Amino acid sequence: MSVTDDAIEAIKQMIVDGELRPGDRLPPEPDLAERLGLSRNSLREAVRALSLIHVLDVRRGDGTYVTSLEPALLMDAMGFVVDFHRDDTVLELLEARRIIEPATTEMAALKMPTADIEGLSALLDSLGERPTVDQLVENDLEFHRRIAAGSGNAMLASLVETLSGRTQRARTWRGLTQEGAVERTLAEHRAIVQALAARQADIARATATVHVAGVEQWLRQALIEPRGAEPR
Template sequence: MAVTDEAIEKIKEMIVSGTLRPGDQLPRESELAAVLGLSRNSLREAVRALSLIRVLDVRQGDGTYVTSLDPQLLLEALSFVVDFHRDDTVLEFLAVRRILEPAATALAAPRIAEQELDALTARLDALGGTPSVDELVACDLEFHRVIARSSGNTVLSSLLEGLSGPTTGARVRRGLAQRDAVGRTLHEHRAILAALRDRDGEAARSWATVHIASVERWLRSAL
């Protein structure tokens, strides 16, 4: 194991064991290096790496702190990484989204508030029948974000948020290239909303699967 990797593991162990908790300030660099049996250089590299993935927060002139470790914060790195992937890999992200999104939609069925459903319906109504692709994709992102949050599972909603980056590009290209994409998307959104209003988790799951799979099928045929 590389020295920096060892340093990362030792800091992680302190957090997992509860020696360091969310919001805690790390001991001074010299003190922490001595406690962990590390050189100050390797400790510094480990802190830098952990700050990049939002485990640690380095505050200039103040010190280094453990972040809130909130799943959404930690999974932000995922959305950064997936933006670099090619179209063929985007198919794999869409396949993962096809597994997770219906599950989140089914979980949201008994939980999503009526005012959230009203707001999503109003947003769809405001689009009209012939929105631009940009307007439709912006609405689509918000539509799925609200439903995922309503699942009550912060890890699941954060994972889906991280997967939205590469799949957004696919949705835009589909909207531009496929003649009936806009109408089908609006129809599928309304079907999902109807199932959520009925508190029918299985119908919501089914329509979400159809919705995500249609983008995946188009991209697979377009490649």
């Protein structure tokens, strides 16, 4: 492990141990470097690395602070990595969604406030009778974001939002090329809302699985027999 890695680990341990808490300011650079037995250059590299993944916030002329460490903030780094996926790894993203989103939907069936579930129906109604594919995909992203938030687990909600956003082009491609995709998506969304409203956690999980698996299954076939532009 490099000296910079040692510095990163030392700062991380201070946060894990509770010595540094969200919003706390780090000690002055000379003092912290001496305390950790590190060079100031190594400490600067560590601070720079941790600021890139939103663990630290470097405020010019003020100092360096621990961020809020909220899941949504920390998950930005994962989103950055996922953005570099290749076309053939979109399937892996969908596989991850198929594992995570049904469990999140099941949790939402037990915890999501009734008013928020009713809001999902209103969200679907806002599309009208003949939405465009772009309108549907935008609505779809918000639909899944709200359900994930309804799970009551901020980490899962951030993870779902990250994965869902990165499969947007694949879903747009499906909507443009697969006959009946728009109608099928809306029907599956309605079924999920119905299960949530009835507080049927097992059915909510099952309908969410079928919904995400349908996109995955279509994409597998589409990649075997390419049609049109490939998703990213």
